Amino acid sequence: MNVLTDAWGWLTTSANWHGSDGIPTRFVEHFEYSVEAVLIGALIAFPLGLLTGHTKRGGLVVTSLANVARALPTLGLVVLLVVVMGVKFRAVMIPLVALTVPPILLNTYEGVRNVDPQLTDAAKGMGLRPWQVLWRAEVPAALPLILTGFQFAAVNAVANTAIAAYSSFGGLGRFIIDGLATTEYGEVAGGAVLIVIAAILNLLFFILLRRIFISPGLQPKKLAG
Amino acid sequence: MRTTARALPLAAALALTLSVAVSACANGDPLTPGPKKGQITVGSANFPENVLLADIYASALSAKGAKVGTRFNVGSREVLYQQVQSGSITVLPEYNGALLAYLDARSRATTTSEIDAALRAELPSALEILDSSPAEDKNALAVTAATAAKEQLAAISDLTPYAPSMTVGGPPEFKTRYQGPPGLKEKYGLEFRDFASLDTAGPFTVRALADGSVQVATLFTTDPNIVSHGFKILTDPEQVFSAQNVTPLAYRESMTPVAVQTLNAVSAKLDTAALAGMMALVRNEKKDIDVVADQWLKSVGLR
Numbered sequence: 001m002n003v004l005t006d007a008w009g010w011l012t013t014s015a016n017w018h019g020s021d022g023i024p025t026r027f028v029e030h031f032e033y034s035v036e037a038v039l040i041g042a043l044i045a046f047p048l049g050l051l052t053g054h055t056k057r058g059g060l061v062v063t064s065l066a067n068v069a070r071a072l073p074t075l076g077l078v079v080l081l082v083v084v085m086g087v088k089f090r091a092v093m094i095p096l097v098a099l100t101v102p103p104i105l106l107n108t109y110e111g112v113r114n115v116d117p118q119l120t121d122a123a124k125g126m127g128l129r130p131w132q133v134l135w136r137a138e139v140p141a142a143l144p145l146i147l148t149g150f151q152f153a154a155v156n157a158v159a160n161t162a163i164a165a166y167s168s169f170g171g172l173g174r175f176i177i178d179g180l181a182t183t184e185y186g187e188v189a190g191g192a193v194l195i196v197i198a199a200i201l202n203l204l205f206f207i208l209l210r211r212i213f214i215s216p217g218l219q220p221k222k223l224a225g
Numbered sequence: 226m227r228t229t230a231r232a233l234p235l236a237a238a239l240a241l242t243l244s245v246a247v248s249a250c251a252n253g254d255p256l257t258p259g260p261k262k263g264q265i266t267v268g269s270a271n272f273p274e275n276v277l278l279a280d281i282y283a284s285a286l287s288a289k290g291a292k293v294g295t296r297f298n299v300g301s302r303e304v305l306y307q308q309v310q311s312g313s314i315t316v317l318p319e320y321n322g323a324l325l326a327y328l329d330a331r332s333r334a335t336t337t338s339e340i341d342a343a344l345r346a347e348l349p350s351a352l353e354i355l356d357s358s359p360a361e362d363k364n365a366l367a368v369t370a371a372t373a374a375k376e377q378l379a380a381i382s383d384l385t386p387y388a389p390s391m392t393v394g395g396p397p398e399f400k401t402r403y404q405g406p407p408g409l410k411e412k413y414g415l416e417f418r419d420f421a422s423l424d425t426a427g428p429f430t431v432r433a434l435a436d437g438s439v440q441v442a443t444l445f446t447t448d449p450n451i452v453s454h455g456f457k458i459l460t461d462p463e464q465v466f467s468a469q470n471v472t473p474l475a476y477r478e479s480m481t482p483v484a485v486q487t488l489n490a491v492s493a494k495l496d497t498a499a500l501a502g503m504m505a506l507v508r509n510e511k512k513d514i515d516v517v518a519d520q521w522l523k524s525v526g527l528r
Contacts, residue, residue, distance in 0.1 A: 079428070079429075082428070082429050082432060083428045083429075083432055086432055086433065086436040086438055087394075087421065087423070087429060087432065087433040087436075087438040087439075088438075165422065167423070167429060168394070168421040168422045168423055168429075168433075168438075174422075177397050177422065178397045178398075178400070178422065180397075181396060181397035181398035182397070182398045182401055
């Protein structure tokens with residue numbers, strides 16, 4: 001495959017690993033944009049998911065909101081926002097946040113809502129206040145699902161942060177957009193490979209998070225032998 | 226990015242299939258009619274400015290009593306060129322630099338006379354170019370009227386002292402092209418603080434220049450946004466951006482001396498400001514292309 005050898009050639013050219021448009025700089029930018037998108041998304045979606053899941057109310061609103069956000073065409077939204085707001089970082093961040101909100105919102109809502117009622121009843125019976133029930137019983141029990149939501153959000157962010165390059169910003173998308181414009185397909189494929197690597201690192205990070213935070217009783221059981 | 230990632234290969238494949246199919250059809254297609262006796266067929270590409278120019282040609286020719294047929298919005302250069310080669314289109318408004326790039330991608334001609342000389346050498350004997358008009362639709366650096374007034378800017382060379390504090394915006398490919406920062410650095414010693422990768426003179430670029438996100442942007446000289454936003458195009462005395470003069474490409478056999486004379490008269494009167502003004506009427510004020518074309522011809526006494 002010609003493109004793959006070109007990509008390899010591009011990735012192994014040392015000049016591409018230095019300077020303000022080198023791979024490390026773009027990688028860090030990509031990481032920053034993605035983390036920011038997930039954090040803003042979490043700020044919006046996590047409390048809303050906890051509230052609706054805990055009270056078991058507003059499920060229709062939550063699912064509708066998440067579906068609308070998911071259906072927004074990311075690239076179209078970037079173009080629209082740049083035309084309306086100008087070439088601002090917000091114009092890129094809003095579409096990315098629209099991609100991180102739905103998985104966090106839905107998984108938190110579903111996770112908390114579906115915690116075994118026996119567990120919450122027991123917690124209430126022990127005299128816990130509603131927010132203590134939430135933090136000490138519902139959230140830990142729902143954590144596997146919640147973390148999966150965050151993981152999806154992070155993968156969405158990492159994969160779609162490439163759009164930042166569409167309106168002059170950095171990140172690994174820069175290689176894809178610039179490579180396409182100059183028909184340097186090795187650069188395009190190399191940029192795509194780097195984004196895949198970023199997504200895999202993201203996956204490993206979440207596997208680690210699960211090991212650390214999920215209560216041992218809820219860890220996936222290892223098969224004997 | 227999801228949308229593009231899926232749409233791009235599809236669009237590319239579609240475009241490839243279409244262009245192959247179309248060029249296959251145009252090549253020696255028995256259904257493509259040859260030149261019509263005693264008639265001049267004016268063709269145009271499928272974008273408004275080219276239709277406007279073709280309309281001007283057709284209207285000027287019929288005012289001189291020629292029998293004129295029109296085939297507007299035919300398609301891209303690839304398609305049009307085949308049509309004029311077969312004589313089914315007799316004349317069409319071309320841009321000399323772009324036409325030369327199509328015929329000889331390696332040509333390094335940049336000035337109007339270099340390009341026209343190269344074109345005369347490249348074109349097959351059945352085709353000829355008539356006089357190039359001073360009107361050009363080419364890449365140029367633009368600044369806002371406020372910037373131009375404040376720093377007294379008229380030519381690209383005036384930018385030199387200010388460039389280190391300015392960001393220039395353009396399409397991603399502009400950054401590494403010779404007809405971009407590298408050429409500007411070589412010919413004018415311009416070194417911009419930063420380059421912002423935007424779009425090809427589209428809404429991003431216009432918006433970024435208008436709101437000051439970039440101080441200099443690449444636009445096309447006849448872009449109606451120049452008129453509506455009051456942008457100032459900087460002249461390019463060192464010819465970093467190659468010439469794109471509006472030039473009639475004609476099927477030699479069908480051109481009468483009167484027709485040649487008429488089209489040369491049109492070219493002589495047409496300049497970039499006139500073309501940009503007409504495009505502003507068409508695009509910003511939604512005026513009819515025929516009306517705009519006729520109005521201009523009357524204003525220069527060609528109709």
